[in-house]
Each structure stands twice: as structure tokens, then as C-alpha cells.
Amino acid sequence: MMVRIARAALFTVFPAELLLMICLVSGVALPGYVVWTAETVVVLVFALEAAAAYRLFRANRRGGADRRAALRLTYHGLVPTKVRKIMEFEAKATVSVFLWIARRRVGVPPGATAGSYAREQVTMLVLIIFVTVIETVGLDLLLVAFGVPDAVRVPILVADLYGIVFGVAFGAACVTRPHVVSAEELRVRYGAYLDVRVPRDLIASVRPTRGYNERSMVSIVGDVLTAAVSSQVNLVVELNAPVTVERPLGGSADVTTLRFFADDPRLLLNALTTSPYASAA
Structure with a gap:
């Protein structure tokens, strides 16, 4: 039960805290009590996460797992599988951008045959990224022209920029991870x-x-x-x-x-x- 509550609290508070940070960085003036309340909630949630993690870790250690295995099992217990997978995808795709720039491929040993599969989707992917860039610039200029508050404009800009980065990372991951x-x-x-x-x-x-x-x-x-x-x-x-x-x-x-x-x-x-x-x- 405690783990379920910790999971629910984490995935409820984290998006709200991220939105708050975006507003503060963009210069939006928020009432002091809003910031104070948000930070208090974050501290309480982190305390709950720490307590749940400690209980899981102790249980795994008592079950015979070594320290590293217990940490891994604790992480798996706190973070749902789908969330972990999405985080892994994001990390691998981001690393792929740097591998692509360095012209390196992952998991292609000497003497192996690498079969690419990215060429067929390059045109569409480049077109999507180009359209997203144009849409991001155009929409941001439009929001500025209409005087839309930064609290609204900045999250939209961040989401659009993330879409561009995701498109590039997706393409890079396909190029650097061919069939083998x-x-x-x-x-x-x-x-x-x-x-x-x-x-x-x-x-x-x-x-x-x-x-x-x-x-x-x-x-x-x-x-x-x-x-x-x-x-x-x-x-x-x-x-x-x-x-x-x-x-x-x-x-x-x-x-x-x-x-x-x-x-x-x-x-x-x-x-x-x-x-x-x-x-x-």
C-alpha cells in the first residue's frame, strides 16, 4: 500500500513541480504562498519516497539480495515498468544523437553485417521536423504578438522544442542501431x-x-x-x-x-x- 501511495504521489506532484519551475524560470510572478505550498508538498513527497525506498531496500536485503541487486529491485518496485521503459527509451535516444554525430554504431562487432532500415523514413522524418520547427517559431511569435502570458507561452514552447529533439533523437537511434x-x-x-x-x-x-x-x-x-x-x-x-x-x-x-x-x-x-x-x- 505504501509503495502504491508513493507512486501516485510522485507522478502527481512531479508534473506540477515541473510546470512551476518553468513559470519561475520564465519570470512569471507567482504568489509567495503558492511557491511555499508547492515546495512543502515536494519535500513531503520526497520524504514519502525515501521511506518507501528504504522499506523496499531492507526487504530485498533480508530476502538475500546483495546491495546492488537490492537497489535495482527497489528502483523496479517504485517506478512502474512502462515509466521505466519510457525513461530508458529517452536516455538511449539522447545518447544516440551523440553517437550519430560521432558516426558510431551500437552493437556491431567486427566482421558482422549491419543492415540499415532508416533510409525509407528519412524524408518523412525530416519533413516532420522541419514543419515542427516552423510551427514552433510561428506559434511562439503569434503568442508574443497577442500578449499571451509567459505562464502559458513557455510551457507550449518547451513542449514544441521537446518534439523537435524527440524527432532528431528517434532518427539518430534508428541510424546508430541497425539490424546485425x-x-x-x-x-x-x-x-x-x-x-x-x-x-x-x-x-x-x-x-x-x-x-x-x-x-x-x-x-x-x-x-x-x-x-x-x-x-x-x-x-x-x-x-x-x-x-x-x-x-x-x-x-x-x-x-x-x-x-x-x-x-x-x-x-x-x-x-x-x-x-x-x-x-x-
Whole structure:
């Protein structure tokens, strides 16, 4: 019960505190009692979080977990799975921007074949980012012209800027995290949101396909995983045994078929149908 109350308090107070900070930074004059009340509530919530975290930590330690494992379990107990996943996505996508600038890729070992999938969506993504930039500048100038208070204008500006950063980070994550075929495994990925690792000896067959009407970027229906780019897939991998796939927002599923998109499907097709030890021979 205490953990549930702590979760509810955290996710209720944090957005309100963020809005308050934005107003203060933007120069909005707030009554003193509003600021004092808000800060008092924040202190009480942090005290509640600390108490709940301490109780979880002690319980995990008594259960036999070492210090690091107990801290991890405490974090998982306080923060809901979906929230943790979203935070991980944001962190990985942000890091991807710097990797993209440095022209580095994640998880591509020497000798492996990397299959990009970002090219098909670049045009649309660039267009969306461009339109968002124009909308952000235009809307902000319009709000200033009409004398809209900073308490309203600044949060809207921050939200629009976040949308631009998210678009860039999403594209960078897709570029720096390609599909990978190595001697040991196939990795099917979609930016920071999906990473499926399949041992080569579980792959029964690989074939090209053409699908243009996929409704979701990542979906699992039955035992079929689909990772579509711009509503398209062009490769199908059948397995002779199921692999466990972690869903983007938590949970897992066993799949035996993977449908996904690659900019050059023949590159991955050749890599998967060639003996993984042919080059060594």
C-alpha cells in the first residue's frame, strides 16, 4: 500500500513541480504562498519516497539480495515498468544523437553485417521536423504578438522544442542501431524500442516478402513479431524454436516468426543464408 501511495504521489506532484519551475524560470510572478505550498508538498513527497525506498531496500536485503541487486529491485518496485521503459527509451535516444554525430554504431562487432532500415523514413522524418520547427517559431511569435502570458507561452514552447529533439533523437537511434547479422546471432532492432536477439542455429528459413500496409511500427500478434518501417516489411525469418521477445513497454512474448524491414534486404538475406563460418574457412 505504501509503495502504491508513493507512486501516485510522485507522478502527481512531479508534473506540477515541473510546470512551476518553468513559470519561475520564465519570470512569471507567482504568489509567495503558492511557491511555499508547492515546495512543502515536494519535500513531503520526497520524504514519502525515501521511506518507501528504504522499506523496499531492507526487504530485498533480508530476502538475500546483495546491495546492488537490492537497489535495482527497489528502483523496479517504485517506478512502474512502462515509466521505466519510457525513461530508458529517452536516455538511449539522447545518447544516440551523440553517437550519430560521432558516426558510431551500437552493437556491431567486427566482421558482422549491419543492415540499415532508416533510409525509407528519412524524408518523412525530416519533413516532420522541419514543419515542427516552423510551427514552433510561428506559434511562439503569434503568442508574443497577442500578449499571451509567459505562464502559458513557455510551457507550449518547451513542449514544441521537446518534439523537435524527440524527432532528431528517434532518427539518430534508428541510424546508430541497425539490424546485425554475426556468426552467432541475428539482431532485429528498431531504434531504442526493440532489440531481438536470435541465435543463428534457431533460424529455420529466411525469405524476402513485400508488405505495404502494416498498421504499427512494432507489434506482436500470436507468435509473429512485426517491425515495420513506413508501414513496410520485406524480410521474414522463420524459427525452429520460439525466442522470448521483450515488448517495448514491458512484458514478454514467445515468437517463432519475425517480419521486418531493411533498406537492402538482399544484404541481410545473403548474410543469413551463408554459413556463419564460411569466411573463417
